[in-house]
Amino acid sequence: MENSVIKSQAYGKDLVRVVRVVRHPDGWQEIADYTVRCLLSGEEFGPSYTKGDNKLVVATDSQKNTVFYLAKTLPAEKVMVPEVFATEIASFMVNKYAHVTT
Numbered sequence: 001m002e003n004s005v006i007k008s009q010a011y012g013k014d015l016v017r018v019v020r021v022v023r024h025p026d027g028w029q030e031i032a033d034y035t036v037r038c039l040l041s042g043e044e045f046g047p048s049y050t051k052g053d054n055k056l057v058v059a060t061d062s063q064k065n066t067v068f069y070l071a072k073t074l075p076a077e078k079v080m081v082p083e084v085f086a087t088e089i090a091s092f093m094v095n096k097y098a099h100v101t102t
Contacts, residue, residue, distance in 0.1 A: 012039040013060040
């Protein structure tokens with residue numbers, strides 16, 4: 001019997017709705033309204049698929065709550081631009097979880 005090899009994989013949380021409102025002193029407001037998809041990958045996730053060992057899996061609720069946390073606590077200039085916010089989420093995940101590479 002041949003062994004199967006997982007060449008690549010990714011998993012995560014999709015359809016995370018985030019809204020951030022910035023109220024300016026002169027009365028106008030900025031609104032960022034996003035639907036976020038968080039996909040994580042790393043070579044160490046292989047046993048999750050081949051042996052049922054999920055100890056390194058970052059729960060999808062944890063991913064969702066991290067997105068909410070960052071949207072609320074980051075300075076507005078890091079949330080109001082989608083590309084900057086996405087970079088902040090990715091940096092947080094990679095730095096928090098050593099086994100996550102992308």
